[in-house]
Amino acid sequence: MTVTTSSDLSAIISELKRALGDEYVMTEYHQRAIRTASASPFGLHLWQDLLPDVVVMPASTEEVVAVVKAANKYGVPIVPRASGAGLADGAQPMKRGIVVDIKRMCEILEIDDADMTVTVQPGINMQELNKVLRPLNLFFPDDPASYPVNTLGGRIGCSGWSLIGSGYGHLPNLVCSMEVVTPTGEVIRVGEGGGRKIRKSSVGYRIKDLFIGHQGTLGITTEVTLDLAPRPEAELPVFFATRTWEEAHQILYGFNHSGIRSIAGMFAFDEWKVDFLRRDDEAWIPLPEWTKSAVAVCLYGTNEEVEGVKQRVFDIGESAGGVYMGREVSEGDWASRHDRYHLAYHGRNKTKDKIKLMSWSCEDASITWSQLTDVRLEWHQIIADLIDKHPEHFDDWGMFADIGNPFRAWGDYLTEIDIGVNEQEMTPEIWADWIEAKKAIARVSVAHGGSISMAHGGTREGEVDVSCYEELAEGQFELMKRIKRMLDPNNIMNPGKYNLDDAYTEEAQA
């Protein structure tokens, strides 16, 4: 990537306006500022350095190609941006340049109800899509926590995880094929072999997978064909309260080994999380005082499937010490799964006597069941140490463990610790300690045989060094660099992400 000069910028802005029209090439301060943050804390003191130079809103593949070609011509970076709700900072510009906001590309291009696929542009969100599919008794079963806002482009960019993925698969399992504009402006179609609507092929390399989860470093998806599912006849959420984390952990074990195929989603709350959710949260359903942890499981399927295993679900939960909290609590909690957000007003200082407006940081490692308890305790200790050092700046908002294996409810858990971060009072020194804490959290995941991220990506400051240089140390990161350099010779696409600037050093190119 060359260094952008003001004359380059001026020239490329003129070229972009010719290609997209003046209205969709925006240079005003606020247009750039609002597209700087993603959903993770970044410290307001860093904002100025993260502002892009220009924002464009293309409406078609041709316009995306024009932007990419212009960026290569002038050596200006491109950062694809979808909903901006990602937690790995994939959409955050690290080296200024052009933010390509794809939300105008939101058309449904084809619904094939016979073969149960839909082809869409990447800027549509799942809620909008499912409103259209509902009369056909079909749905697109990608169900992330920010379901009402996420767009397909962002879900592809971060290789998203779904709350009901153990029943229906996660985002990577739901993409049949995609049209991608590569970093040099070529338009390619990637899929299972060459079939646009095929779910499984053995032809060729698995190129499609390369373009899922790349955090905008390898191209921009401009069209995607997705796998749909019949809407379930029955949906049965069951919520168990427990007196200890260990009981909750054992309930998960019981379901893991039960062989019940209609479990679509399942998650456990630890005692820090239960305490946090009790903070004045009108969405939280009151639980008995003795509740220290909880497990929620939800079955999706035909009436016969769900009715047939219902009693066994209760037996598994109760035999491990769980107390079924009744239909109202169970349905209410499941219904609020997309709204369980961490409000700024719920932040507290260490002594809990002051409200501190905080934003939400979420670590989301992939951890096997047997390691959950140790990882949990080590993570909480890291945050406790951080809070001891900075009592006004951080807050432990507790943990979830969500089942993560696609199509089957056993194996890996999305292991999430949520941390309140006081961005408004951040200083460079405290930020540096925060980054060290994130590294420590990431190292715990790796040490326990896990992966740093199941849902968001390992690109944020802090964990990115651990993910590239430690988790992917056995040759994977080296191969990533070679692939990046081959597809993006000018380092145009989202430079700086995943430490891929390493691919362009003299040593790497030798």
Add this chain to the structure above:
Amino acid sequence: MSQQLSSKPFYDEPIEGKQIPLALARDCYAVFACRHKFCREVCPVYIEDRDESHSSYGYHTALLGISEGLGDIAEMHETITNCLECGACETRCPNTIFAGDFYGTSTTTVNLIRKVRRDLVASGTNFAGYDEVLAQVDKYLGYFDGPIEDLTRWADGLDLPFTGETIMFVDYFNAFETTDVPRNAAKILKAAGVDFGILALPGATLGELLDVNLDKFVEMGKYNVEVLTKAGAKRVVIINPHDYVYFTREYTQYIGELPFEVVYITDLLDELVKEGKLDYSGGTGADTKVTYHDPCTLNKMCGVNASPRALISALPGVEFIDVSPVTQWSYCCGKGSASFKVLHPDKAYKIGTTRLEAAADLGVDQLVLACPHCKDQFTDVQARSGVPVEPVHVLSLIATAMGLD
């Protein structure tokens, strides 16, 4: 009656250039810190143009950025016009839903938009389209200067007194642009045996004033409270939901507790139906399939959405296909609650067309309304778009059912 959950006196402190009051910056931060942007997805403007700078997240974040030294409010003079002031974002904001009651910190985007527009005007950087809005304001304020009899010409032949314990408040828009609405309301109330009067000279209730001249809005509000009190009002019946917002949210904020009860016409008529005082035996059966459009001001800002549905459900010959008021957070007729249609007529048309098409998708004949502005806007949109759904005010359906046409 609705009320604002959050008092934000720092909104009174003007923004000048790059100077954002600290309390305002903190308030903006609470929206920015959410960053999940549920507000964006229910915004009818965003749904049309997909530009998130026109969302609650966008506005709050832009102002927060100014407080961090990144920009100047003057740069927002165009963006700030892209708000319908419909309240969808406030309603959907997790800060409102989950923390508003407890902390008193509901999100108040509509007031923020109005404040920024006024601050821009005060600082000499008029927002884009300011002159057109001012022309609209001047037109309607001119009615206050007379001829006085023009303001009640809609009531010719109805023989309504200018005093009473119940006063029906008729705003200028209804009095001049949608006269069938006050006439039907008056006929229905009379037929139901309600004793009521009207004002000879009501003051202006213009949402546009909240964008350009708050002092004038408050002055007119004080006048309205005074003349209503003098007319003997113990209960004021409102027939324009925009006025319902002004009386229940703005007047109480800027003037104080009102010396009379304020009731929306659909709530009152619903009570009368339950008391058996609306007689549908003499009317003609409508034989129509309808759905209902929640006015933004009534639904999103005041939470009044049950009574219109109850009224429609009670009408003989009407098949009612309902759409939940929560789904309708993302709907708007396109006119907005103040200046939007004047500022962005093309977007207003698109938003209205999208809503009308959603009604057409239900296979209905008519879209029932409870707001004169919606009626006016959808009539324009329907004529221009040809979408085969007829906009009709609920009072018109009731009057027909009662044989009052």
